[in-house]
Amino acid sequence: MCSIEDSPIIFDEVKIKPEVKICIKCKTSTATILIRHSTYCKPCFQHVFVGKFRKNMEKYKTSNSKIDEKVMIGLSGGPSSRAMLHLLSEIFSHELSKKQSFTEVWVCHIDENSIFNLKDSTINQVEQIVQKYNSLFIGLRIEDIYSDEFTSNMEFGQVLKISIDKSKQQEFNEFNATIRQNKELSNKEKLQSLLECISNLTSKEDFVWYLKLSLLIQTARKKGCTRLFLGDCSTRLATKIISLTSKGRGSSLPIEILGENNYFGDVIISRPMKDMISKEIGLYNHYLGFETVFIPSLTSLQPSKSSIERLTEDFIVGLERDYPSTVSTIARTGSKLTISNSIDDENRCALCLMPYRNENKFFQNRITLTKIPSSISTTNDCNTATNNCNDHCNPVTVSCSQSCCSDCIKPTKLDHQNIEINNTLCHACRVNMRDINEIFLPPYVAEEAKRQNRRLDLRKNIEEFLIDDIDDDQ
Amino acid sequence: MVRTCVICNKERAIIKRPKTRQQACRECFYYVFETEIHNTIIDSKLFNKGDKVAIAASGGKDSTVLAYVLKLLNERYQYGIELFLLSIDEGITGYRDDSLETVKRNQQQYDLPLKIVSYSELYGWNMDQIVKEVGLKNNCTFCGVFRRQALDRGAVMLEVDHIVTGHNADDIAETVLMNIMRGDIARLSRCTEICTNGDECIRRSKPFKYTYEKEIVMYAYFKKLDYFSTECIYSPNSYRGHVRTFLKDLEGIRSIAIIDIIHSGEAFELKKGVKLPIQGVCKRCGYISSNEFCKACVLLEGLNRGLPKLGIGKTNKMLKKYGNMPEGMATIPKFMNKNSDSVSEQC
Ligand SMILES: [Zn+2]
Ligand SMILES: [Zn+2]
Ligand SMILES: [Zn+2]
Ligand SMILES: [Zn+2]
Numbered sequence: 001m002c003s004i005e006d007s008p009i010i011f012d013e014v015k016i017k018p019e020v021k022i023c024i025k026c027k028t029s030t031a032t033i034l035i036r037h038s039t040y041c042k043p044c045f046q047h048v049f050v051g052k053f054r055k056n057m058e059k060y061k062t063s064n065s066k067i068d069e070k071v072m073i074g075l076s077g078g079p080s081s082r083a084m085l086h087l088l089s090e091i092f093s094h095e096l097s098k099k100q101s102f103t104e105v106w107v108c109h110i111d112e113n114s115i116f117n118l119k120d121s122t123i124n125q126v127e128q129i130v131q132k133y134n135s136l137f138i139g140l141r142i143e144d145i146y147s148d149e150f151t152s153n154m155e156f157g158q159v160l161k162i163s164i165d166k167s168k169q170q171e172f173n174e175f176n177a178t179i180r181q182n183k184e185l186s187n188k189e190k191l192q193s194l195l196e197c198i199s200n201l202t203s204k205e206d207f208v209w210y211l212k213l214s215l216l217i218q219t220a221r222k223k224g225c226t227r228l229f230l231g232d233c234s235t236r237l238a239t240k241i242i243s244l245t246s247k248g249r250g251s252s253l254p255i256e257i258l259g260e261n262n263y264f265g266d267v268i269i270s271r272p273m274k275d276m277i278s279k280e281i282g283l284y285n286h287y288l289g290f291e292t293v294f295i296p297s298l299t300s301l302q303p304s305k306s307s308i309e310r311l312t313e314d315f316i317v318g319l320e321r322d323y324p325s326t327v328s329t330i331a332r333t334g335s336k337l338t339i340s341n342s343i344d345d346e347n348r349c350a351l352c353l354m355p356y357r358n359e360n361k362f363f364q365n366r367i368t369l370t371k372i373p374s375s376i377s378t379t380n381d382c383n384t385a386t387n388n389c390n391d392h393c394n395p396v397t398v399s400c401s402q403s404c405c406s407d408c409i410k411p412t413k414l415d416h417q418n419i420e421i422n423n424t425l426c427h428a429c430r431v432n433m434r435d436i437n438e439i440f441l442p443p444y445v446a447e448e449a450k451r452q453n454r455r456l457d458l459r460k461n462i463e464e465f466l467i468d469d470i471d472d473d474q
Numbered sequence: 475m476v477r478t479c480v481i482c483n484k485e486r487a488i489i490k491r492p493k494t495r496q497q498a499c500r501e502c503f504y505y506v507f508e509t510e511i512h513n514t515i516i517d518s519k520l521f522n523k524g525d526k527v528a529i530a531a532s533g534g535k536d537s538t539v540l541a542y543v544l545k546l547l548n549e550r551y552q553y554g555i556e557l558f559l560l561s562i563d564e565g566i567t568g569y570r571d572d573s574l575e576t577v578k579r580n581q582q583q584y585d586l587p588l589k590i591v592s593y594s595e596l597y598g599w600n601m602d603q604i605v606k607e608v609g610l611k612n613n614c615t616f617c618g619v620f621r622r623q624a625l626d627r628g629a630v631m632l633e634v635d636h637i638v639t640g641h642n643a644d645d646i647a648e649t650v651l652m653n654i655m656r657g658d659i660a661r662l663s664r665c666t667e668i669c670t671n672g673d674e675c676i677r678r679s680k681p682f683k684y685t686y687e688k689e690i691v692m693y694a695y696f697k698k699l700d701y702f703s704t705e706c707i708y709s710p711n712s713y714r715g716h717v718r719t720f721l722k723d724l725e726g727i728r729s730i731a732i733i734d735i736i737h738s739g740e741a742f743e744l745k746k747g748v749k750l751p752i753q754g755v756c757k758r759c760g761y762i763s764s765n766e767f768c769k770a771c772v773l774l775e776g777l778n779r780g781l782p783k784l785g786i787g788k789t790n791k792m793l794k795k796y797g798n799m800p801e802g803m804a805t806i807p808k809f810m811n812k813n814s815d816s817v818s819e820q821c
Contacts, residue, residue, distance in 0.1 A: 202728055241654060246724050246731050250738025305723055308731065315720045323713065329657045336659055338745040357741060366513040367684035367733070369506040370494060372481055427737070431730055 035280055036324045042287065049276065049284050053087045056272040060227075060260055070104040072225040073135070074216050077109065077126045077293025079281050081231030084273050086290065088229060089133040105135045108219050110212055112142045114188050115195060116296050125293050138219065145211045145442045146187035150218040152447060157182045159190070160446040162421065163438040175433060178416040179446055190440045197439045201307035203432035205298050206247070210352040210429075214444055217353070220267045227268045232257070235278040235316070237271070238330035243312040248428045251343060252354035257334045264353070274335075277320075277327055346455065349426035350448035351441065356426035364427070424452040481506065492688035495729055500696060507693055511681055512547050518668045520679050523554035526634040530625055531559040531580065531588070533573030536640030538580060538701035539690050540682060544638065545584055559584075560628045560637065562621050563592035565600020566707060573702035583700065591628040593620055597774055598804050605708060608782040613708050615786065616777075619769045623761055623806070629676045630810060636677040644687040644721065646680065647732045650739035651717050660750045666739035675762050684733060760809040771806060775799050 023031045023041035025048060031039035040048065073088060075081045085107065092102050109126040113119075123139035130137045144150065148157045159182045162175050185193065198204045220228045232240070237257045244253045255263045262268045273281070285292065299310035319326040343355040422430070459466075477487040477497050485499035491506070498506070515521065529544060531537045541559065548555055561577045564570050574590065581588040594600045597620060605613050629637050646666060653662035664670065669679035682690065694701055709715070724731040744750075751764035758771045767775075769785060776784030779799070784792050 200728075242651065245650065245654065245738040246735055248730070248734030248737045251741035253738065253742075305727060308724060308727055311720070311723055311727060315716070319713075319716060326655065330655055333654045333657045333659065333662065336745055336748045338743050340741065340743045363517075366517055367510050368493060369510055369513075370481070370496060372502060372505060428734070431728075431734070 033283065035277070036328070045280075046284065046287065049280055050087065052275045053272055054091070056259060056275065057088075057091055060270055060272070068103045069227060070106070070223065070225045071102055071227040071229065072106040072108050072216075072220045072223060073229045074231065075107050075109050075126060075130070076231065076295055077122060077129070078231070078295055079278065079285050079290075079292050080233040080236065080273050080276075082129070082290050082292045083276075083281050083284055084229060084231040085129070085133065085135075086288070088272070089135065093134065104223075104225075106138060106220075106223050106225055107133075107135045108138045108140065108216060110140050110142055110215055112208070112212070112295065114141060114143055114191060115208060115298070117192075118296070122293050122295065129291070129293075138223070140215060140219065141188075142208070142212060142215070143187040143191040145215045145218075145444070146182070146190045146440075148182060148443055149222075150215060150442070151444045154222070156443045156447040158446045158450075159184075159443055160419070160421070160441040160449055161416070161438070162433065162436065162441060164433070164436060175421060177419050177421040177449075179419050179450065180416045180440075182443055185440070190442075194439045194441075197437045198432075198435050199437075200435035201298055201302070202247070202309065203435040205307055205309050206352075206428070206432050208298065211442065214353060214442075217264055217267050218444065226266060227270055229270050229272060231273050232271045233273045233276050233278055233281055234331045235320070235327050237274055237334060238327040239309075239313045239316045241330050241334040242316065243309050246308050246312065248431065249354065249426075251340060251357050252352075252426070253334070254337045254339045255354060257331075258337075259335070261339070263339060263355075274331070346452070348448075349429050350421070350424040350445045350452060351429045352426060354426055354428075356428075419449055419453060420456075421449055423456060424449045489692060492692070492725075493686045493729060493733075503689075503692070503696070507685070507689055508543060508547065508550075511543055511685060512551060514668070514684055515547070515553075515681055518679075520638075520669060520681065521553050521555050521636070525553075525555045525636050526558065526632070527555050527636045527638055528558045528560040528589075528625075528629050528632055528634040529586075530637055530639045531561050531577045532640070533561075533576035533580070533702040534640070535690055535694050535699075535701045535703065536642055536682065536687075538576070538699050539694050540638065540640045541580060541584055541586065542697070542699055543693075544681065545586070557586050558632050558634055559586050559588040560625065560632060560634075561588065561590045562624045562628070563590050563594075563600075564617060564621065565593050565602055567602055569704060569707050570601075572704070576700060576702040579700055587632075589628055589632050591624050591631070593624065596620075596624055596627060597770075597777075597806060599774070599777055601708065604777065607777060607780075608786075610708060611711065612782075612786050614711065614714075616773055617708070619773055619785075623768070623770045623809075625678075626676055626761070627807075627809065634676070636679065638679055638681055640682055641680040642682040642685050642687045642690055643732050643736060644725075646683060646739075647735040648714075648717060648721055650735050651721065652714060655713075655717065659744060659748060662739070662742060663744055663750070666736055683736065686729075686732060756809075759806040761806075774806060775803065778803050 021031050021039065023029045023044050024038050025040055025044035029041035029044070031041055033040045033042065033045045035045070073081075073085055075085055088105075092105055107130045109123060109130075111122045113121060121139075121141070123141075127137050127139060146159070148155050158179050160177060161180050162177045164175060184190075194207065195204060198207060216228060216230075220226075240257055241253065244250070244256060249256075255261055255269070257274075258269075258271070259274045260268060260270045276284075299306050302310065304311055304314045316326065316330070339355065340357075342357075344358060345355075347356050347358055348354065349356055425433070479485045479487045479499035479502050480496050481498050481502035485501065487497035487499055489498055489500070489503055490496070491498050491503060521527065527544075529537060529541045531541060541557070544557060547553065548557065559577060559581055561574060563574060577588065577590075580586075592600070599607075601613070601617055604616050608616065625637055625639075649665045650662065652658075653665055666683075668683045669677060693699075721732070721735075724735075753762055753764055755761070756763040756766075756768035756771055758767050761768045761770065763769070763771075765772075772789055773785035776782050776786075779796070781792060781796060
C-alpha cells in the first residue's frame with residue numbers, strides 16, 4: 001500500500017537571480033558569499049558568523065553558568081573546533097577583563113593516530129595552535145582510556161574481557177564477560193586488538209566515538225572543569241541526528257546534539273557551533289588564515305556504504321546541495337527533542353554512558369524471533385530446568401541453548417571473575433557487540449558494570465518489597 | 475554443501491531471513507513471520523473480541539499478505555474478529571483498475587466481504603484527472619490526503635470499528651526519517667504509534683509495524699499469493715526517493731537499522747512548550763482537522779476553482795488574493811461517524 005499520507009514538502013526554492021549581487025545585510029556592498037539563500041559581503045559574513053556564536057554563548061551565561069567556572073574545550077584540530085577555539089578565546093579574554101566568569105580554560109586534544117597505526121602524533125601540531133591563545137593544554141592519546149586513572153575512583157585496575165561463542169552459528173550470540181586485572185597488554189595493544197576484533201565499521205566507529213567521549217568527560221572531571229565545549233557544527237549535528245536514529249539511539253539522541261545539556265551532572269556539554277554549517281566555517285577559517293589538522297577517519301577512502309555514519313554523511317551533504325534547507329531543517333527538528341523523564345537514572349550504559357529504556361530487551365525478543373519454542377521445535381535443546389537462566393544469560397534469543405546454560409552454572413575460574421553485562425549495556429551497544437570476537441573494554445566500563453551488578457544484586461534481595469508501577473495503568 | 479536451518483536445526487535452509495540474516499527453512503520462516511505479527515497484535519492489544527475490522531486492500535503485496543495472515547491468525551488464535559476488505563479506487567488507469575481485479579479475486583479466495591469507494595464518487599475527481607490538473611509534482615499529496623479520508627468514509631459505510639493497513643516496518647522507518655527531515659514534529663511524534671484512535675476517527679492500526687518489506691515479498695512468493703506487483707505509475711517526488719534509497723542502503727549495511735529507526739522514533743520526546751496543532755473538526759465536511767477546513771476540502775476547493783496550488787502552497791495568501799470559496803461549489807459529503815455524535819452536531 002502506498003505509504004504517502006503526508007502534506008506537501010515546501011522547499012524554499014533557490015531564487016538568486018544573477019543580477020542580485022548586493023549584500024543582504026549592509027545593502028551597499030557587492031556580495032561575494034552565498035550561504036543557503038543569502039548573499040553577503042565579506043565583512044558582513046564575518047559579523048553574522050561571530051554574532052551567531054555570541055548569541056549561543058549568551059544563552060549559556062543566563063542558563064547554567066556558574067560563577068568562577070573552569071571550562072574545557074575539546075579540540076580535534078578539524079575546521080569546526082579550530083574556529084571554536086578562536087571564537088571562545090575572544091570571548092574569554094573579553095570576559096576576563098570585564099567579569100571573572102571563566103577562571104581556567106583547558107584545551108584537550110585526543111590523538112587518534114594509533115587507530116590507524118600512524119607513527120606521527122597530532123599532539124604537537126595542535127599544541128602549537130593552542131600556544132597562540134591564553135589557555136592550558138592537555139594532549140592525550142585515544143588508548144589512554146585504558147589507563148586505570150580514567151575511572152571514577154581514578155585507580156580502577158581492572159578491565160572487562162568480552163568474548164562471543166561463534167561456534168553456535170547464530171546471528172544473535174551470547175557474551176562471555178569476565179573482569180580481569182589490567183596488566184595483560186599495553187594500552188595501545190588493547191585498543192588495537194579491540195579494533196581488530198570488531199568486524200564491522202559501523203560498530204567500530206561507535207566504539208571509538210564513545211571511548212573518546214568518555215575520555216573527554218573523565219578528563220574534564222579530573223581537571224575540575226564543569227563545562228565541556230564541543231565543536232559540532234550544524235552539518236555534523238544533522239548527520240548525527242539521522243545516524244543516531246538509524247542506530248536505535250533515539251532515547252539518548254538529545255544528549256548528543258543539544259546546544260547545552262547537563263545529563264552528565266558535573267560536566268555540562270555545550271555546542272556553541274551548532275548553528276553554523278560546515279561551509280560557513282570553512283570560509284571563516286579561510287579568511288582568518290587558520291590552519292587545521294588532518295584527522296583521518298575509519299572510513300576515509302572507503303566507499304559510501306562502508307558504515308552508517310559514512311553513508312549518512314554522504315546522504316546529508318548530497319541532499320544539502322540540491323535542497324539547501326536540509327541541514328537546518330533536520331537540526332531544528334533535533335533541537336525540539338528532549339531527554340525523556342521516564343528514563344530511570346540507573347539505566348545508563350556502562351560503555352557509551354547513555355541512558356536507555358528498560359523494556360527494549362523484552363520487546364526485541366517478541367518482534368524478532370530467532371528460535372522456536374520447544375513445544376513446536378523438534379529439537380528440544382532447552383529443557384525446563386534451565387529455563388530460569390534465560391533472563392540473565394541470554395540476550396536476544398527466546399529460548400536457551402545448552403551451552404549457554406551450562407556457562408552460567410559452571411564455576412568461575414579463579415584468576416578472573418565472570419560478570420553479567422547484558423543488563424549494563426544499552427540496546428545499541430549490544431547490537432555493536434554482535435560484530436566482535438573477543439575484546440577488552442577499558443577500566444571505566446568494568447568499574448561501571450561491577451557497580452551496576454552490585455545494585456542489581458541488592459535489588460534482587462529486596463525485590464518482593466518493591467512496588468512496580470508499570471502495570472498500574474490498567 | 476547443504477545448509478541447515480538454524481531455527482529448527484533439522485530441515486534444509488532455503489532462505490536467508492532479511493530481518494536477521496539467519497538461514498531458515500520454509501516452515502520455520504512461516505512460523506517466525508506469522509508469530510512476530512501475532513506477538514505485535516497481542517502486545518499492543520490491537521483487537522477486542524467481536525471487533526469488525528476492515529483491511530485496507532489495494533491488491534498489492536502488503537495488503538494481500540495482511541488479509542491472508544490476519545485470516546489465518548484469527549482462526550489460529552481465535553481473536554474473534556470479523557474481517558472485511560475495503561478498497562479505494564483512486565482512478566489510475568493501468569494501475570488501479572488492474573489491481574482492483576486482484577482485490578476482487580482476493581475476495582473470492584479469502585471469502586471476505588468487499589467494499590470499494592472511489593475518488594470520483596467522493597470528490598468528483600479521479601487521480602488521472604487530478605494529475606492532468608496539478609502535474610506530477612504534488613500528485614502524491616492529493617492522493618494521500620484523499621485516500622486517508624476515503625478509507626475512513628468507507629469504514630463508516632461498512633460500519634466497522636477498526637481499519638488495518640499494510641504499512642510495514644520499512645514504510646514506518648521511511649516516515650520517521652521523512653518527518654525528521656521535513657521538520658514535521660507533530661507527525662514525528664505520531665508516526666510510530668501502532669494504533670491511532672482519536673475519539674472522532676476510526677481506530678487505525680498497522681499490524682506489520684515490525685515486519686520487513688522483503689519478508690512480506692518472500693512470504694507472498696513462497697505461499698504463492700495472488701497479488702498485483704506493479705508500482706504506482708505516479709511515482710513520489712525525488713526527495714522521498716532519496717530517503718527511500720538511503721533506507722535501503724542502511725538496511726544493506728545493517729538489517730536491524732529499520733527496526734532501530736522505529737525504535738528511535740518511539741523514544742523521541744518533545745520539549746515542553748513545542749507547539750503542536752490541536753485536532754478539531756473541518757467546518758465544511760466534518761472530518762477531523764487541525765485547521766478550519768481539512769486538507770481534503772482545501773485541495774478539492776483548489777481543484778474545483780482551477781487553483782490547484784491552493785492546498786499546496788500558502789493557503790491563506792491565496793485566499794486573500796482570490797477570495798473565499800464561492801457559494802454552490804461541490805464539496806465532500808458530510809462525514810458521519812456513529813462513534814461520535816458530537817461531530818455531527820458541530821457540523
Ligand atoms: Zn555587507
Ligand atoms: Zn551503550
Ligand atoms: Zn527450520
Ligand atoms: Zn473537510
